[in-house]
Amino acid sequence: MDVTNGNDHGGIVGGIEAGGTKFIVAVGSGPGGRLLAREQFPTGDDPAALMGRVIEWLAQAGRNHGPLAAVGIASFGPVDLDPSSSTYGFITTTPKPGWQSADIVGPLRRAFPGLPVGFDTDVNGAALGESRWGAARGIEDFVYVTVGTGIGGGGMARGRLLHGLVHPEMGHISMPTLEGDTFAGVCPYHGRCWEGLCSGPAIARRAGRPAETLEPDHPAWEITIRCMAHALATITCVLSPRRIILGGSVPKGGRLGQDGFFRRLQQHVRGVLAGYVASPSLEEAGIADFLVPPALGDDAGVCGAIALGQAALATGAER
Amino acid sequence: MDVTNGNDHGGIVGGIEAGGTKFIVAVGSGPGGRLLAREQFPTGDDPAALMGRVIEWLAQAGRNHGPLAAVGIASFGPVDLDPSSSTYGFITTTPKPGWQSADIVGPLRRAFPGLPVGFDTDVNGAALGESRWGAARGIEDFVYVTVGTGIGGGGMARGRLLHGLVHPEMGHISMPTLEGDTFAGVCPYHGRCWEGLCSGPAIARRAGRPAETLEPDHPAWEITIRCMAHALATITCVLSPRRIILGGSVPKGGRLGQDGFFRRLQQHVRGVLAGYVASPSLEEAGIADFLVPPALGDDAGVCGAIALGQAALATGAER
Numbered sequence: 001m002d003v004t005n006g007n008d009h010g011g012i013v014g015g016i017e018a019g020g021t022k023f024i025v026a027v028g029s030g031p032g033g034r035l036l037a038r039e040q041f042p043t044g045d046d047p048a049a050l051m052g053r054v055i056e057w058l059a060q061a062g063r064n065h066g067p068l069a070a071v072g073i074a075s076f077g078p079v080d081l082d083p084s085s086s087t088y089g090f091i092t093t094t095p096k097p098g099w100q101s102a103d104i105v106g107p108l109r110r111a112f113p114g115l116p117v118g119f120d121t122d123v124n125g126a127a128l129g130e131s132r133w134g135a136a137r138g139i140e141d142f143v144y145v146t147v148g149t150g151i152g153g154g155g156m157a158r159g160r161l162l163h164g165l166v167h168p169e170m171g172h173i174s175m176p177t178l179e180g181d182t183f184a185g186v187c188p189y190h191g192r193c194w195e196g197l198c199s200g201p202a203i204a205r206r207a208g209r210p211a212e213t214l215e216p217d218h219p220a221w222e223i224t225i226r227c228m229a230h231a232l233a234t235i236t237c238v239l240s241p242r243r244i245i246l247g248g249s250v251p252k253g254g255r256l257g258q259d260g261f262f263r264r265l266q267q268h269v270r271g272v273l274a275g276y277v278a279s280p281s282l283e284e285a286g287i288a289d290f291l292v293p294p295a296l297g298d299d300a301g302v303c304g305a306i307a308l309g310q311a312a313l314a315t316g317a318e319r
Numbered sequence: 320m321d322v323t324n325g326n327d328h329g330g331i332v333g334g335i336e337a338g339g340t341k342f343i344v345a346v347g348s349g350p351g352g353r354l355l356a357r358e359q360f361p362t363g364d365d366p367a368a369l370m371g372r373v374i375e376w377l378a379q380a381g382r383n384h385g386p387l388a389a390v391g392i393a394s395f396g397p398v399d400l401d402p403s404s405s406t407y408g409f410i411t412t413t414p415k416p417g418w419q420s421a422d423i424v425g426p427l428r429r430a431f432p433g434l435p436v437g438f439d440t441d442v443n444g445a446a447l448g449e450s451r452w453g454a455a456r457g458i459e460d461f462v463y464v465t466v467g468t469g470i471g472g473g474g475m476a477r478g479r480l481l482h483g484l485v486h487p488e489m490g491h492i493s494m495p496t497l498e499g500d501t502f503a504g505v506c507p508y509h510g511r512c513w514e515g516l517c518s519g520p521a522i523a524r525r526a527g528r529p530a531e532t533l534e535p536d537h538p539a540w541e542i543t544i545r546c547m548a549h550a551l552a553t554i555t556c557v558l559s560p561r562r563i564i565l566g567g568s569v570p571k572g573g574r575l576g577q578d579g580f581f582r583r584l585q586q587h588v589r590g591v592l593a594g595y596v597a598s599p600s601l602e603e604a605g606i607a608d609f610l611v612p613p614a615l616g617d618d619a620g621v622c623g624a625i626a627l628g629q630a631a632l633a634t635g636a637e638r
Contacts, residue, residue, distance in 0.1 A: 078597060093597045141483035153557070157476035157483070164460035164476070164559030165598050165609075172595055173556045174495045174549040176511070189595040192495070230493040237492045238472070238557045240483030276491055276508040278397060278412045279484050290484075 011069030012036065013313065014058045015305030018075035018104060019043065019122065020096055020149065024302045025054050027061040027068065029310075031133050031296050031303045036065045038302065045098030047091075051107040059111070071108055072118035072309030074125020074301055077152075079104075081120065081163055089119050095188075116316065118308030122146070123154030123168075124161045125304030126247065126294065131156060132307050134295030135245050143241045144294070145170060146248035147228070151195040155241060171195035176230055181223060194231040198224050200250050212254035221256055222264075229268030232291065236269070236277060243281075247294040258293060266291050330388030331355065332632065333377045334624030337394035337423060338362065338441065339415055339468065343621045344373050346380040346387065348629075350452050350615050350622045355384045357621065364417030366410075370426040378430070390427055391437035391628030393444020393620055396471075398423075400439065400482055408438050414507075435635065437627030441465070442473030442487075443480045444623030445566065445613065450475060451626050453614035454564050462560045463613070464489060465567035466547070470514040474560065490514035495549055500542060513550040517543050519569050531573035540575055541583075548587030551610065555588070555596060562600075566613040577612060585610050 017024040026038035039057050044050055062068040078094065080087045089105025105119050120128070127144035130136040136144070136156070143155035153170030155162050162168050172193045183206050185196030196202060203211040207220035214220055232244055246262075253261030266287040273282060281290040294300040336343040345357035358376050363369055381387040397413065399406045408424025424438050439447070446463035449455040455463070455475070462474035472489030474481050481487050491512045502525050504515030515521060522530040526539035533539055551563055565581075572580030585606040592601060600609040613619040 157481055158479035160477035160479065162476055162559065165555070165561045165600055166559050166596055168559050169556045169596055171556075172592075173553040174591065176493045177496050189593045190591075234492040234553060235557055236484070237488045237490075238554055240481065240485050240487050242484045272493065272509075273491075274508045277485055277488055281484055 011313070012062070012066045013306050013309035014061070014068050014071040015302050015307075015309055016054060016058075016071070016073045016075075017122065017125070017301035017305050018073055018091075019301070020076045020094075023050060023054060025057055025061075026302045026306065027058065027065050028306060030306065031129070031299050035299070035303070035306075037061050043096075043099075045096075047099055047102035047104070048107070051104065055107060055111040068112065068115060070116040070118065070309035070313035071112065072125065072305040072307065072312060073104055073108070074120060074122045074305040074308055075104055077121050078166060078169070079119070079121060081167055089117075116309070116312035118305075118310075118312030120161060120308055121152065121154050121167050122301055122304075123152045124163075125154075125308050126296075126300040127154045127156060127245070127304065128161060128307040128311065129296055129300050129304030130245055130294055132310075133303060134300065135292050136243060139242050141239070141241050142243040142245065143170075143235055143239060144245045144247065144300075145232075145235075147198060147246065147250040148200050148248035151199050151248075153235065155239070157239065170231075170235065171199070173231060173234060175227060178223060178226055181227075183223075194227070197227045198231070198250070203250065211250060212252075214254055214256075216256040216260060221253075221261075224250075225261065225264050226268050229265055229272050232265070232269050233272040236273065236282075240277075243289070244291050245294050246291060247300055251293060262288075262291065262293065330632065331381070331385045332625050332628035333380065333387050333390040334621050334626075334628055335373060335377075335390070335392045335394075336441065336444070336620035336624050337392055337410075338620070339395045339413075342369060342373060344376055344380075345621045345625065346377065346384050347625060349625065350448070350618050354618070354622070354625075356380050362415075362418075364415075366418055366421035366423070367426070370423065374426060374430040387431065387434060389435040389437065389628035389632035390431065391444065391624040391626065391631060392423055392427070393439060393441045393624040393627055394423055396440050397485060397488070398438070398440060400486055408436075435628070435631035437624075437629075437631030439480060439627055440471065440473050440486050441620055441623075442471045444473075444627050445615075445619040446473045446475060446564070446623065447480060447626040447630065448615055448619050448623030449564055449613055451629075452622060453619065454611050455562060458561050460558070460560050461562040461564065462489075462554055462558060463564045463566065463619075464551075464554075466517060466565065466569040467519050467567035470518050470567075472554065474558070476558065489550075489554065490518070492550060492553060494546060497542060497545055500546075502542075513546070516546045517550070517569070522569065530569060531571075533573055533575070535575040535579060540572075540580075543569075544580065544583050545587050548584055548591050551584070551588050552591035555592065555601075559596075562608070563610050564613050565610060566619055570612060581607075581610065581612065 151171030187196030470490030506515030
């Protein structure tokens with residue numbers, strides 16, 4: 001879908017933010033007061049049963065708030081985004097118990113025949129939501145990264161969501177070893193990849209207690225932020241985004257605070273790039289507008305799911 | 320420009336591959352026998368004088384081979400790609416003597432009033448050429464990387480060339496330190512970034528002599544290839560390309576040979592990804608089609624410049 005054409009249609013759309021811990025379901029036409037109803041369900045280990053509850057809730061919400069014009073799903077992954085694939089709309093190789101090869105789109109199609117169904121990764125969904133209503137309005141090239149239990153990234157290039165061979169798996173890029181850092185990382189696949197070094201569980205393992213309990217001057221914050229700066233500089237070099245939106249629980253910064261977290265991270269990103277990429281956005285005066293939190297806050301995901309539904313409606317995609 | 324619409328128009332187009340060592344100029348409508356004439360000029364340190372010689376050659380070639388319908392330039396950088404900028408079409412902050420703030424597009428516009436002028440980075444140009452005639456035909460999401468004196472990357476996402484804040488600077492991503500590797504790297508900005516570790520000059524510094532003289536089992540090959548695998552895995556995680564095209568002098572592999580170089584690199588890329596990104600393209604049987612040399616070989620650059628001219632013609636862009 002070319003989301004530059006995906007304007008709001010005014011209709012009521014269902015959105016499903018499918019996360020590894022909980023599913024958030026909503027109906028509406030956008031953020032804030034345009035979210036008419038929402039509910040959440042624990043993800044559990046039985047996709048078919050959960051999708052049944054989600055569908056039941058959406059059907060009732062559609063009866064309460066006007067007929068649904070479309071549904072969008074922004075899902076944890078990896079997911080199959082290839083419309084020509086027999087497993088399109090499935091969660092594929094996740095280690096999450098019960099969720100390997102779980103069909104997410106199929107039950108919705110069967111429950112709501114003919115309804116356009118949009119489907120993408122959780123981070124591409126959030127990126128689309130931020131593009132329509134948040135921190136990426138009017139920006140064709142940007143990245144949305146979430147740092148929490150895991151790390152994932154999505155975004156747009158030239159106004160289109162990043163897809164490709166599978167979809168971006170930005171959390172698993174290779175990382176430098178900072179001087180004196182002997183931490184082995186927590187990623188079961190790569191050890192010291194970005195997710196292995198900077199996710200919430202990585203910080204907790206490094207510090208011996210959860211990130212949100214750490215003092216602002218705890219050394220785990222400093223080394224985590226310095227590592228993260230390398231990852232964001234790498235993304236800047238590969239994609240040349242005009243903005244990076246950084247969501248999730250870790251950038252809230254715990255006792256360090258979101259402002260403190262972002263200020264330190266922004267300076268370290270500038271330090272890693274070392275002036276090589278010449279842009280006002282990467283200078284002292286511009287970096288605060290280059291690396292930002294999501295404008296939709298914790299609603300980025302479910303609003304993104306609604307935006308995916310709207311985009312499917314706009315393109316007439318019944319999927 | 321949306322290159323998916325950029326079909327050949329049959330006309331004769333001028334192409335300029337603007338490199339840091341030489342400028343290759345050609346007229347034609349594509350690769351092979353469709354390249355009607357070509358010439359090259361040393362880049363030197365006087366952009367205005369060089370552009371004068373280039374323009375003179377193009378004007379004469381246009382008289383010999385039919386009127387020029389457009390001109391395309393694929394340039395070393397960094398370059399200004401923002402059409403709304405007062406320095407659009409300039410090479411900007413290069414350390415190359417004489418070339419800071421050098422206007423490349425302006426002289427062509429003045430010499431050929433009204434002629435569409437396409438302009439992009441050398442690697443985006445090569446990517447476009449490979450997309451039209453080479454190893455990326457029919458692929459909307461791919462990356463083109465060149466590894467030689469420097470390292471640069473371009474490509475397409477969803478069928479559009481990667482632009483953004485500036486343009487990708489893939490050669491400067493952060494890199495892990497492989498066990499036992501104490502090499503400081505050669506990048507004046509970042510030391511051990513990808514270019515600092517794996518460019519031709521980096522290999523020569525590491526080995527004490529040029530890459531092309533090294534025995535196939537020289538340890539500098541092994542560590543360079545292992546480092547490069549991390550960079551290509553990172554690009555795979557950030558962009559999810561369906562194919563990576565790797566050109567330039569280093570992947571020719573010197574006495575190791577191109578086939579040997581690619582085979583070893585392909586296996587190390589699989590090793591770094593460790594099976595996390597699930598795709599047949601990254602499996603043993605698929606990797607040889609995922610990471611490939613340019614199909615246009617050494618003509619990728621100048622054919623890409625012609626493709627940029629054709630794309631400007633197709634979109635009617637007078638720039």
